[in-house]
Amino acid sequence: MNYPRMEKLLHHSIQNEILEIAALLLVKKIKADLHDEPDTYYAILADECKDLSKRELVAVCIRYLNNGTLKERAVGFVETDNMTADAISVKILEVLEPLQLDPGLCVGFGFDGASVMSGNRGGVHVILKKTFPHALYVHCNSHKLNLVLCTAAKVSPGISTFFGIINSLHNFMNGAQRHAKFLEIQKQMRPEQKTLELERSCEVRWSSWSNAVSKVLTLLGPILETLATFSESSGQTKIEADSLLHQMQTKKFLFLLVTFNQLFEVSDYATKGLQSSTLSVTDCIDLIEGLKDSYTQFRNENDAFDKVMALTDELMNKHEIVSWDISGSRKRKLPARLANTHVDSTLGKSSPVQQNSDLQKLWNDILDKQMMELNTRFKPDTYGFMSAAAACSPWSDTFGDKALIRPACVHFSIPVAEEEHTVFVQQLKRKAKANKITNEKKETLVEVLDACPRDIFPNMNSLLRALLTLPMTTCTVERLFSAVNRIKTGTRATMLTDRLNSLSLLSFERELTDSLEYQDILAVFSTKPRRLLL
Incomplete structure (x- = not known):
């Protein structure tokens, strides 16, 4: 195209028009x-x-x-x-x-x-x-899981305080002089490893909490050394360093640090998986049910708690920490209205940790709250679409159950005939059996769709496409x-x-x-x- 020599097309209105045309195309x-x-x-x-x-x-x-x-x-x-x-x-x-x-x-x-x-x-x-x-x-679903995980910070005031300390650590290390000292101590204590930064946490993005907890656990030694250095200074810096040091050098803090690091390692797979743009109904079910099974296993078996306690004791010995908790041991006075009753709760306040059984109770409270929230927010299959998706998957126990796909067929007005469904199920069973013999491959719903040609199974193909297109996040x-x-x-x-x-x-x-x-x-x-x- 030939424009006059003086026509540069640089005016903002021309730029906006070209950008608009590109966006429309x-x-x-x-x-x-x-x-x-x-x-x-x-x-x-x-x-x-x-x-x-x-x-x-x-x-x-x-x-x-x-x-x-x-x-x-x-x-x-x-x-x-x-x-x-x-x-x-x-x-x-x-x-x-x-x-x-x-x-x-x-x-x-x-x-x-x-x-x-x-x-x-x-x-x-x-x-x-x-x-x-x-x-x-x-x-x-990603937002729902985020809400589930956020309840962990509300189990007790002590846990809220723990996450407040994580936030305060990040803010403290942000100062120019403190940050430089923090990096210097890292190089001295971890000479062959790359220096790391404490990450900023964000309540609406729970994965940031996972990263923040992991970084504090990894850099616990340099953090304590940096705080100890600034606790010998003066002014506001000394007060903040003393406060953080006092709160971190307890068995309760170390236990919560190890606990949430362990739980985040499991939940991170579901958190990241639920952010995928190609997530299907069956993928979502697998991620959530897998997370529920992991939490149930943690709750019912003592091995997970014993492992956390062993790691906590190892950190205490390594950093020479002997205090259990910063909370006072004074017995709380009951209100007059409860004078003639038996009270076995904490009256809304955190009880001091004085023995391993207190940590065991804290561990159980965290897991119970998480499991309750998972069951509440991820409710049973109200519309029957998750059951319909499972009934179309060869690896599912309900594969081939015509009654389970009926609600989805009625909702989307897709008339799947008995004969079409029967032949489709038989074909998929043969293919699934062959895959199990060769490599035990577990097919996804997209692969099931590939094995369901539109010209042979038009209605089953439509049903699978509708189920796959349902939004998950x-x-x-x-x-x-x-x-x-x-x-x-x-x-x-x-x-x-x-x-x-x-x-x-x-x-x-x-x-x-x-x-x-x-x-x-x-x-x-x-x-x-x-x-x-x-």
Whole structure:
């Protein structure tokens, strides 16, 4: 294309127009994927957040199957100054409008548990269900697990204090002089190992707590040495160092440090697994049930507790710690209203740890709370879709049970005939038997779909695609917001939402962006009439 010599195309309005065209072409590629195959089921993922300029943004992603691969694509976000369920619903429909989707093929909504999204009477999912009749609301499983794990910090005041110490350690080591001394001591005590940083914890992202606890356990020696060094100084630094040192040099703190490190090592697999964009119903079941089994084993067998106690005693001997707890041993006085009653609780306050049986009780309380929360938040299969997914998997004990897939067939209006189901089950059983003989391979639901051709088993194929497309998490939307925060920094605080939307989509969907042709963008740009502004 030949432009005049003075036409540099550097004005911000020209840049915004080119970015908008590129983003529209990217959305067209997603639309082509959705319409590439007939009857492509999809799910809607949405969430809201504030950008750096305090503007409320509603972001939308689409989950669908394309050529046997689960994909979650960002399709855009819009600004809103009204955070009611009606307003958010309108914004979501506005973002979805260019995709020209069939409402009957929407199988689910993936939202968080905020009341405006999940309310049973006037929540966003209730309003959108009028447009998408077959869609099922799914509370993000990653968010639910995060809430389960967060209850560990509320088991007792002593555990809340423990996590407060972890936070205070990070804040203390942030000072320039303290940080330099901390790194210097690390090099002296761990000369052949890389220096590490204490990580910042965040309540809404529990994996950060896992990293924080792990780092404190790994760097316990250098941390204690650094605190001891600054406890010999003066002023506020001395007070903070003395306080942290006093609280850390107890058996209770070391026990909780080892305990949560052990529990996080197990829960991290589920936490990371539930953040996958290709997570299916059966994968989600496996991760949660596996975590429940691990906690049950910890609770019912003494080996896990004995292992934690052995590691705690080893740390005490290594760092010459002899104190059990910083709590006083004074017996608490009962209120007058409880004078004639028998009380066996702590009256809402933490009891001092004086022997191993106190630590055993603390261990049991933590696990009991975790298991109770897991069973409460991950409730039994209300709609029957998890049972239907298991009944379609050859490795499941319920494989081939026609009654279990009936609720899903009725909900999605997929008429699976008895003959089609029988032949499908027989074929999968033969294949599963062959795999067991060769390598004992456990097939995923996606592999089951590959073994269910659409031209031979049309309805079973549709049922499997609908079950696979059900949303399990909203982590893709959270990642889109991370892209927004990387782009809209303090130096770009005045960026408008339209430009931010285009840049964020192009950055987030890098794979599709790389496939865009510059000539296509310029061709669209050149077709638009324009005149120079005087």
